[in-house]
Each structure stands twice: as structure tokens, then as C-alpha cells.
Amino acid sequence: MLKNITRQLFARLNRHLPRRLVQRDVLPEANNLAAVAIPPSLSEQCLKIATLQERDLWQTFNSHPEGLNPSEVDAARETHGENQLPAEQPSPWWVHLWICYRNPFNLLLTVLGIVSYATEDLFAAGVIGLMVGISTLLNFIQEARSTKAADALKAMVSNTATVLRVINEKGESSWVELPIDRLVPGDVVKLAAGDMIPADLRVIQARDLFVAQASLTGESLPVEKVAHSRDGQQTNPLECDTLCFMGTNVVSGTAQALVVATGGNTWFGQLAGRVSEQAAEPNAFQKGIGRVSMLLIRFMLVMTPLVLLINGYTKGDWWEAALFALSVAVGLTPEMLPMIVTSTLARGAVKLSKQKVIVKHLDAIQNFGAMDILCTDKTGTLTQDKIVLETHTDISGKASDRVLHSAWLNSHYQTGLKNLLDTAVLEGVDEEAARGLSARWQKIDEIPFDFERRRMSVVVAEQADVHQLICKGALQEILNVCAHVRHNGDIVPLDEGMLRRVKRVTDTLNRQGLRVVAVATKYLPARQGDYQRIDESDLILEGYIAFLDPPKETTAPALKALKASGITVKILTGDSELVAAKVCQEVGLNAGEVVTGSEIDALSDDELARLAQCTTLFARLTPLHKERIVTLLKREGHVVGFMGDGINDAPALRAADIGISVDGAVDIAREAADIILLEKSLMVLEEGVIEGRRTFANMLKYIKMTASSNFGNVFSVLVASAFLPFLPMLPLHLLIQNLLYDVSQVALPFDNVDDEQIQKPQRWNPADLGRFMIFFGPISSIFDILTFCLMWWVFHANTPESQTLFQSGWFVVGLLSQTLIVHMIRTRRLPFIQSRAAWPLMLMTLLVMIAGIALPFSPLASYLQLQALPLSYFPWLIAILAGYMTLTQLVKGFYSRRYGWQ
Template sequence: MSTPAYAQDVPAVFEELGSRPDGLTGAEVAAARERYGSNALPQAAEETWWQRLLRQFRDPMIYVLIAAAVMTAVLGEVVDTVVIAAVVIVNAAVGFLQEGKAANALAAIRDMLSPSSEVLRDGAWVTVDSAELVPGDVVKLRAGDRVPADLRLFRTTSLRVEESALTGESVPADKQVEPAPTGADLGDRTSMAFSGTTVAAGAGRGVVTATGEDTEIGLITTMLEGVEAAETPLTRSMSRFSSMLAVGAVLLAVLMIAVSVIIYDTGWADVLMSAIGFAVAAIPEGLPAVMAITLALGVQKMADRNAITRRLNSVETLGSVTTVCTDKTGTLTRNEMTVRAVHTRGHTYRVTGTGYAPEGQLLLDDAVVTVHDHPDLARMAEVAAYANDAGVDKRDGRWVLTGEPTDGGLRTFALKAGVRDEAPRRAEVPFDSAFKYMATLDDMPHGPVVHLKGAPDRLLDRCGRQSCPDGGTEPLDRGYWEERIEEFGARGLRVLAAAWRPGEELEDLTEEDVDAGGFVFLGLYGIIDPPRDEVLDAVRVVQEAGVRVCMITGDHASTATAIAREVGLHGSRAITGAELEKATDAELQTIVRHHDVYARTSPEHKLRLVRALQANGEVVAMTGDGVNDAPSLKQADVGVAMGIKGTEATKDAADIVLADDNFATIAAAMKMGRTIYDNLRKAIVFMLPTNGAQGLVIFVAMLVGMTLPITPLQVLWVNLITAITLSLSLSFEPAEPGVMRRLPRDPDASLLDSEAILRIIYLSVLLGGATIAVFQYLQMNGASLEVSRTIAVNTLVVGQIFYLFSARFARVSALRKELFTTNPVSWLCVALMLALQLAFTYLPFMQSAFRTTPVDAVTWLVPVLVGVVVFTAVEVDKLIRRRVG
């Protein structure tokens, strides 16, 4: 359509679609289906299990190990081949099992579509599968129906549609036949009903203007398909690290081969086995498994705190987030409308408490008041109780609304005031979006009364007088009330008004009776969807961690600004969807640097905002609960969905689901993410000196032409048991002090800084040099090759145990009581490590497999002495850094 359907008159829409109010004929439907296709959303291809399994092998370090396994097989070293292959398979299996099945958000969106529809064809109403709808079909809507396609409404009766999943609106939208202005935001297109939304009240008819992927919800699925899953900072860092390590290992192995063949004329079989041994020594085979297990432990800990992680790497990514983009309704706020203020001619009363729980106080100048002492407040509570069809009840320890959210807020206010609708209702005029009020005729103890509530301008038109604080009346001062209405609106409050008049002469109540006027204007209700109680502290904690918090909502700008100010977000005003629409991508990157609040946004706006932040180098977490949030959640580095009020589409597009819909849980999960990254880094810095030492031993041995102090199979043993036991114990380290008071790490920064690299180098030299020295000393003193190699391996292992004690504390001294109290798992792992090493040394079948031999107890003093030297060296290094820093 040249002009959008929502902005056209109904006859023009019918004409453009080739339809009419009495629907299409069978022939017209067939022609339209041929042209437009089925009213269905596209199917998404799912990743198969074998594709996911093959993906686990895409790692340069794994490529080197696979090559090593092939070469040992060619050389006939069956045991080495089996062990190396087992390492590769175990690593892949751990990643495969932990990652789980890829989610399909598009399937969840398809489930939102209505299965059947009541449609007018060939002059008769028939029920058809919604997939058979075509543009031009005339569809009937009733309360509770799910809208089957995008409809231009041409008949409405008190029609209200729940669109929060699509637009982010806190309350159902009133629908009308009159066209909306061209360029209206999605939430302001009052002449349309959108596919996937739900009819909350009333009835209506509409003509189908779009089906399938051409609908607003279809556009969301198209955006979802176009969003590529971004690599996490950890994945990028590990990929660079693995590539550098693998390339370095291969180049040095080639150099060793060249030196051995050219200078020492060593046989090719021995040279290749030594090169394989070096490559295996340089590659931390246990690192992928340690990473996967550490992340899995983090997943479990986060689940205990109501953050359910669907993708493993997201655990760590949340700890490196620099900007959190959050929806308002249901995330920062409770999604429960609450009366915050009541204004009468004499007073402004403040109402405490949030949500539908009738727990709170009525305050005047911070003093608690009751309706018994304030007649003006009593009248306001009376109208809230009687001109109301909603109910709030306590179920399973939770207050639950039955009816409209705004009416629920008014009902709760009345209950806080102690007023209940106990008098019988004689008649009523239900709320209708055409006249925007509700009126009831109630048999009150002092006589029949008409209670009236609704839009302030409609009630002011029907009132000639206003209530005084003492209960009397005076002429209406419309200008005064319009100023108060503007003040409430500026505070982001949804404003409703209350009025009443005696109804002795009425037997029934009609719209004409209400429009006849004669009402007394009582005052205004200021209503808002309030922030969650814990959000203020959570936002402060996140901001103290150097993380920006941005609000992106489909709600009105004034409401968004008010909530942002209340929860402590930065920014003087909200940027609207209309402003975002006009901005180029380059301009948007500038806008997102300086503004944190965005209102009246569409799904496309949210997606553009996330991309603009990422283009500025931000690591973005996006929270949401509606299907309109799904594309931006998928685009974000970490998508966070609400578990209670979130749609299935949102949950499937997200990486993390909050079981309690609580923004405060994000702050706790961020702390966990930072702790996990710290522990992963500790594990890497702990593991690499072992690899460096082993690589150095083999490299030096080949360069100088000496016998290898440790065999390739013994190298694998040391790598695996230190990874499985000692390295893994670092996953249980608690958070370091001040973890949430430091800035987020640079996502492009190297996994290892200069301090870590220097420590790895000098520890590699220290451990490797000690191992070579011990081996050479034993060889020169007549010890057998098996004894020398056994004690050399023990030296490496015990040196690593002593290093673990120091590595648990990155900068502070390890000589503290926390060494014994904060991580008991580390001591269990040390005990397991020693048990395995004793088995390696003394059990016959282990001796046969690894070519070891029993050694005297006194020989263990040598590894212990080396361990003490290692521990002392690291502690001195930390002391110097603390003094210099």
C-alpha cells in the first residue's frame, strides 16, 4: 500500500485490497492465496547433532593433537595414539554435552499465531485454519481471541487489545476505527490489530491487510533470521590464544626436527616422536575440558541464583558486559499498575506500596491519614471501588489480578483505604474506548449514586461542580484541573479522574444519562507501573561496576523518563522512536554515546540500538520479555529473558533466562561472570608453566642432543592430571574482593597480560630447568633411565602443587588463613593428585603403561625442595609487584 493501512480511511483500505465489508468470495480467496501464499511464518533450519559435534573439533590446538595422533599411529606407537585420541574425544564430548541443543526462537513465535479464525466468506461466517487467511478477508474478534493476522479495524465495540509482547505497552491498547496519523509509532496505530496479540476486552471486525512474514510479527521473524550469533569475548580471546599456541608449537617442532636431523643425524622415527612429544607438551590438552567444566559449574551456581543459562559461554560473557540494555515493563518495573498519588481540590495524597498487594499507607505531608478524617479521600476511594470490574486475590502466597491492570491498581488503592464495593450495583455503562469512561449506578446506604471514572477530559466535560475538602461542592475550575493533569503527566503518571452524582431518579443507567452531565468532579488518580523494590540497589551496583544501564521501551516518553529518574538511570530525556527513525547508523552511534533512555521504540529500533552500541565497541546485554525483544536479544552479546512473564520466543532467543524476572539477578549474575573469568584466567596461568616447562625440557634435550628426560606419554599424563585435579580446583575459588567495583575488562584485550606472560616464562624456566637438572644429575650418578624419568616427572608434578597454593591469590600473599578455609576443594584435589602420582610411580600396570619404576621415599625430597623454591619465587614476585605498584 502506498499509504499505510492504519492511516487510511476504511473504504480506501477495502478498495486497495479489492475487498468489501461482507468479505471475499471463494474465487477471490483462491486468487489471493496464489498471490500472497500461506499465512504462516518461515521455518528455520535447526543445527543437527552431528554438526554440533563436528564443531567441537574446530580448534587449532585440537588440530595439532589430531596430527600427533595420526603420526604416532603411522610410527606404530599404539599406546600414544590411543591416549592422544582419547584426549581429543573427551574434550569434544565435554563441549558437546555442555553446549546442549541450539534454540529455535522462530518456532516459539509461530506458536503465538492463532490456530483458527472466524472469517466472512461468500456472505457467511465460517471458521477456518488461520494459515488459510489472505489479505482482504474479513475477520471477527472477541475477548480472548488471538489476532490471526494484521487487521485494519472497521468496527469496534469497547475493543481493547493486549499488545505488550509486541509494543511494550503496560496496559491493553484501546482500538478505534478512525485512522491514525501517518508515521505513528507501532503502539499508536489504534486502528490496527496485530497478528499474535490478544483481545483483552470488547469485540470488533477487521480486514486482513498483511499475512505471514508481511505482518509486524513476521517482520520480527525476518529480523531474527538476519541476526548472526556473535562470538563471545572469551571465545575470541581463546581462539587467538589457541592459534598462537598451535602455530608456535608447530614452528618450534619443525625447528627441532631440522636441528636433530642436520646436526645430530638422528633417525627419523626418534626425531618425529620427540617432535610429537614437544607438540603434546606445549599444548594444554586439558584446557578445553577445564573451560567447559568451569563454565558448567558457573551455570549451576547461577541457576541457584535464579539465572538459568542456556548457552555455556554466556556465563563468562555476562561478566565482561559494558552496557546493559533493559526493557521497562516487567523488567525494571513490576508490570502491575499502582496508584501512586491521589489529588483532590484540597490535598495531594501519596499512596505507598507497590503492585496488587493491598499493603500500604495513605500519606498527607508524610503523615498517615485515613478516609474517616478526609471526606475528599473517602469519595475517591469509593469511586475506585465501585466503578470497577477488576478483582485482586491472594493465591499461593501471591496477589493476583483478575481484570484490567488499571482497574486492578484502583481496586488495590480502595482496599488500602479500607473501602469495598459492598453495596449492590443496579446498572452500569461499561468502559468503551469511544467515550473512555465507566459508570455504575449503586445502591449506597444513603441512596443511589452514580460513580464515574475515566479520562479526565471526558469527565470534565460532564461536570459542573467540584468537591471541596470538607465534602461540600463549588463551581468547577477547569483550568486548575488541567494544570494538575499536566503535572501528573510530566511525572510519567497515567491520569484518571473520578466524579459522582446522586441517582435517585434513575432506574437504569445509559450512556445518555452519563452524557447529560450534572456530575461533581472529585479529583485525579496518578497511576504508574512502579519499579521493583530491589531495582534501585541493583542498578547502583551495576553502575558502580562501570557498566552503563540503558532503558529501551515501547512505552511513552514521559513514563520512561519518570521510571528512569526513579531507578537512577542517567540522561535528562528519552529519545523517541521517531528520532531514531530519522537517524542514520553513524548518527545513531553518536546518540547512544550520550543517551540512556529510549521510548516508543519498535523491534527494529531496539535491534539498531544494540548494533550501534556494539559498533562503538560495547559488550551488550539486552533484557526483555516480549516477542518484540527477540531480535535484539539474539543480536546482543548476552540476551537475558524474563522467565515468568517472558514469551517463549524471547526465552528461546536469549542466552540467559531469569527465573524470577528480577533485574537484581542480573547484578548477581554479572558478579558470577567476572568471578568465572578470573578463575579461568588463573587456571590458564597455572597450566601453562607446566606446558612451558615440559616443552622446554624436550626442546633443550633435542637441541643439545641428550636423551629425553620425559617421554611424550608421560607428558600427556602430567598435562591431564594437573588439568583434571589442580587446574579444576581453581574453578571453585570465591570472588576476589572488589570484583564489582572495577571496570569491565576490555573485550579485545589479550587473555594474558604482561604480568601473566612474565610469570609463565620464569616459572617455565624454573620448573623446566629443575627437571633437566634433576634428570642429568641422576643420569651422571648412575641411575637408570626409568628412575631418572620417574623422579623428573615427580619434580614437575610436586612443583605444580606448590605453585597452586600461590596461584590461588593473584596479587596478595598466599600465606594467609584463606589458603586453608576459602576453597576446601583445592586440598581435596591436591590429595587426589598425590594419590594419582603415587599410583603412577608404584602400581605395576601404570609402570608398564608409562615406563616408570618405584623410587625410594627419600628421593621425594628433591621434588619437595623444587616446590618450595617455586612457591618462594612466586611470592617474592608478588611482593615486588605490590611494592612497585
């Protein structure tokens, strides 16, 4: 039952939100995918497409090298639909309404309502029906609103693809950026490093194209894709070297490809449709609320039979006892939990969006608030992400136009993943010089960048018989393939003396906070055919280009705010340790002992886990280093967030409890993230964390209130049932009381949160909830028993003939105390004075209290089997409520001093 509750609840929470294409929670492990049946026709179709000649491809998909025109696009979309996975298709409203109804809490209440109707207790059946209707409709309305908000948020961060389309009646074509759901079979798309594969594709042009297929095949290494197959006897579509599949991503290289399948017709879509019924591994939020639900359900299953046995034995009327026990079960059913959770998370997501934080998955909000370690890159987070070319020098540190012009040719002619460094280089050469360079040098070929080599090359020619390879990249990776240096115009060997000179100059630049990129060249005889990575050898080191990326003004205060909020910041960067340490010093972050990637390689997991907890700065890291650090920090019990925007950050983003990226990130980083920042700033992130904690705090309030109130009420019922000659309250009264209490909780997601509740990371802790129930539940029982004594001895409601007066007195006290507990438990402070609830919650609780007092005096009183209370009852009522609030406040002080107040 618990699994059904949790699964249904969170399936609804996330149903309308943008999902990761590289799924962690929809598809099973990649190495288990072989067990999922794919239609033979799909495999045969893929194998056929993989071997088609380019001319046949255009005919098969009614396309052209210049792309589709608008009418062809409309026809293809009408035939194939939107490029969306089946799980992303919105449900009709009646299906959505049914899903909102069918949670186990509502089903349990429905059974109780049917039993009441069968026993001709029509009013009880009506009240139960009203409770179910309110819960379902509120959930339906709130989810519809959250869906609308989610769609708006999704549109703000949706991934795009570069598509070739005919743009006018003259048949002229142009590359345009379109949302991936607008792609249709027959479209021609352009791919580069960092791009998600937006649909199933057949490659028609490729240049060193490597694709990561781990999400489908489990292969740890990228595989190369080509335009013309190297193996004509392939039998497994996933191994076809001319096909790319939705859900994978480009690691390096460039390509043009033809869309051959979209949406549910893709390989990924077929897999998703066949495994959607399999239970996904619950995340931290789902596990937490699952444990809480289990606690409440166990409590209900234990207490309801006890109420039945005690009342049946003491009163002798087992049928009446059974109805009363069923009403107690209704009272213990947290039927508003789905609505409260959904509305609180949805409201939190909308508020976060106003602070430039887009939540892709609602349940990520809790992890956002629980985060106690934030791992982040340096560039663009601590720094301004506005890189300026500061200097261009030869190996001795003297300014060199030759180095600048070589770097410009490399950045200008490369077609892969252009970054801010390339932009800075292109802007560092004036327009006249740039025109001269592009006119003199023609591009021959390129060797794209990847994170294994950490360099990229272009091949250019000024003369027909000579080619020049220009390589630009990280200093050490360039030195690894250099055999000579250009020193004072001469080419000399790269010996130990020259290496010391190089290190001295580059270290000086690094200590100034400059990021150093090396430039090397090589002259080759002109030749036909592609250039390969092996050609990056025996290069001549020309010099360096150095970039300045100054720290943001907001970084230092943001780091202080994060520290004050209980979040430890760790820097995981691929940059030089000298540059990173300089930036950390400028923003007031104590870097301490720096750990580099080469040192990490020599450490075991246990050694690295211990080191990671006390180290602030990690430098010269590869993507796998980042992922390993994040994973080990999680293993040590931390809730880890990772913030990154590059293709090299994707593994760590997936490994983290909360992946954080930015709107300008590469596709794969945005898809792997749970949270998207519209502004790459730690200050924005800190504000988002605080909002996440507010959202979690309001959710926790309802669970605390419900748990403690239910425990106290049932304890009071057990005591009264054992000693009274009649029922302490009729089943009808319990139902009305529960209905009114639930109505008062509708406004809880809009409540204020005290500052001290958002100063530290917050986590689910069912053990704390159980202790909270034991401490605060019996408080209401104490005053319930005092009310029993009051009605029995002061107002002499001590016979079956006067039970209506007794029940009316306890009904009012029970409802008012249950409503007041909302204000008592929502804050550690003194309620109404030091901490006031938001006006919607104040208004709802006031209306419910007025209704509770008015019911015994209303025309409905006789029908509800209540009676007007004497005026002398109300001073006692005030005294009981005042005593209840005072004792609760005293216990709050003791409890918070000993156990804290989350």
C-alpha cells in the first residue's frame, strides 16, 4: 500500500515536467535494456536506414539537401506528431481527474463512505463524499495550475536544435535554432560537441564525431559515427556507425544528419514506452515522504482496531463501535497530503522562477533545501564569465602577433564547441587584420576538441603545396605533443632548459590570475584526405595567449551567505591550481591545500573520500574526477549539489543529489540538471536554496500537525472509550471535525516561515517525527481529559441521556485545539506575537473556529446531534485553550533546546 501511495503521488508530481533525455529514473540500467523487447520491425528499419545511400535517404524521407519547406514540415508533423516521448504527452482532463482521485487515501475514504451509505448513515456518507471531492478537486486544480506553470518554465529552458529549413518562396535555405519538439522526419540538423541527439538520426556528413551512448548501451567510452558505414554486415542497430539515437549526446566533433524518427517512434521512445510500468528507484525526497507515510499508516492500522475493541467491549454495541472505529480511521487518514505536497512544491517552483531559478523536477526542491555541500566550477561562477584576452606572448613572455594570429585562425576556422576563449580571441584582432588573415589563409581541415586531449587543431593553407596545422589547448597537453619551440625567431629543441623557461613564464601568468592557453604549429606537405589526431605530434610551441576572467562583485558576499546557510562550497575546476587559488583568494575563499587530478588518480576511494571532506579546491580535473568526488561525498552522507554548464560537467551533474546548470549551458548539461539558473550567480543560487527550505518547512508543518494531532485525538478517544458509558463523540462529529480541519490546511502552502527555520539544511527524519508525536500529541489529550471531567462533573453530562451535551462540549474543544495547533506548531516562537501566520492561513483558521463554535447553536445542530452549550461553558473553554497553548509553548521550548526545531 505504501509503495502505491508513494509511486502514485510522485508520478503525478513529475508527470508534466520536462524530463531528462538521459534518464536516471525512467529507463532501467543500460546493461539491462537488452531484456526490453524492441519490435523486430524497428530493428530491421534501423538497419536498412543505416546502409542507404544519401540519394535514397532523400527519397525515403521526402527531403532535400536544402532542407524542408514549411508545407513539407506541416505534412510531416501531421503524419508523425510532435517530437515528444509518450510520457511527455499531456493527459486529457478526465484522465487527469481520475488520477487525482485514485490515491489510496481517497480509495480508503470511498470504502468507508460506501459502508456508511449501506448502513443508511447518509449524512456520514455525504461528509465523506465531500471530503473526497474537496481533496480530489483541490489536487486537480493545483496540478492543473502547476502544469501550466511547468509548461511556461519548460519553454524558458527548452533545448533547441540547429535545423536547415527553406525560409522563403525563392527556395533559399538557412540554419535556424528550433525547439527539439518541432523537429520532423526529413529535417537536416547540425551537431557539435555538447549537443543532445534530438531524435533518431542518420549521419550524412561527419568530422571526428564521437557520441556517448551509455544511456542506451552502457558503453563507458564514446563511439565514433561516420557518414558511410565501415561495416556492411551490422546486425545490432545500436552498433551501427551511421546512426545516432535520441537520448545520447555528442562528445566531440561535428556532423550533419537527417532526422529519421521522432517522439515515440524513436528507439528511446520505444524503450521508454515499454519500461514505463517498471518501478523507478525512488530519490531522497520520495524515500523520505514514503517513510513518513509508513509511520502514519502504521499508526492508523494499530490504533483503529484498538478503538474498535475497547468500544465494543465496554459499550456492548459492536456495530456502533465498528462505525466509530471507521470514523477514527477517516480522521487518521491524511487525505490532504497529496494536495498539500503538490501545491507546496508547485508554489515553491513558481516562487523560485521569479528568482531566476527554474525547477525541472518538483521533488528536487527538497534536495535543494537539504544541500549541505555545493561543488562548482570556477569559470562563470566565481568569475564574471566575461573573458578578455589579456596578453599574447612568445615562450619568453614577449608580445607576439604571430601567436595571436595563429590563435585567431584556429578559433575562426574551428566549427566545434566554441567557448568564451574563442570569442575573446576573435575579438582580440581588429577587423582589418581579421579580413586579411581570412583572405590569406584557407581552411583545409580540422581535428575537433575533446576532453581527453584538451586541445583542438585546424589545418590551413596559404600556398597550394604546404599545409599548416595550428593547435591550441591546455598547456600541459600541448607540451605533450611538442618537440620544438620558436625562440627569438629560431626553431630549437624543447629540452629541459626550455621546459624550465616555459614553466617560469606560465607560472608567473597564472599567479596573476591569468588563464594560459598554449599555441603550437606544424608545417606539412599538402595532401588529400582527412587529418587525424596522430598528426598532432612533433609540434612547434609558438607561445601563449592569456585570458583574464575577473571575479564577480557578488561572489564574496554570496560565499558568506552560503556559509551562513550551512553550505560548504568546494571548487572543482579543470584549470590550473595557481589560477584557481588566485581567484579563491580574491573572493575570500580559503583554498587551503590544493588537490590536483594527478594526485586523485593515486588515491583509493576511501582515501579520496576523507580528503574530499576537508579540501576546498580541486584543480586540473577531468570529468570523471568530478563525478568521483561528488559520488564519494554523497557516500559520506552529504547532500551534494553540483553546478556546471559544460559537456565535461554532465557526469557530475547526474551523480549529484541536485544537479544545477544555467540556461546558457550546453544541451547535455541542461538535460542532466534538476535546477536551471537563468543567471549564473552564486547569489541567485543562495536565494533559491532559501526558497527551497521555505517550501520544505511548510510541507513539514502539515505532517507534524497531522501526526501530533491524530496521536492526541486517538489517545483521548481510547481513554474516553474505556471509562464513559457512551461514545465520547459520534462518528458524524469526527467526520465534520476532520473536514473542517482539512479545510483550514488548504492555505498552509502560502504560510510564512521563520528565519531560523531556513538557516540550516533540512532533511526528512522520520525518527524526529515519531518523537515529535510522542511529545506534542499527549498535550491535547491532557486538556481533552480535563474537558471530559468538566462536562462530567461541572455540567453533569454523565448519563446516556445527556451525552449530546458532553459530545457538543468536546466537539468544540477538540476542533478549536486542533485548529490552534496549526499556529502553535508552525513556529518555534511565540505565536501571534513573535511570529504571525500568513493572512490566508489566519483567515482560514479563524473561519473554521467560528464555524465550530456556531454549529451547536445553528439550525443544523439537531440534525448533527449537537446542542447549544450554556454560556458558563465559554469561560472554561477559554481557560482550557489558554492552558493548552501555554503548556504547548513550554514543551516547545524544552523540545527545541534538546532536539532542535526543524
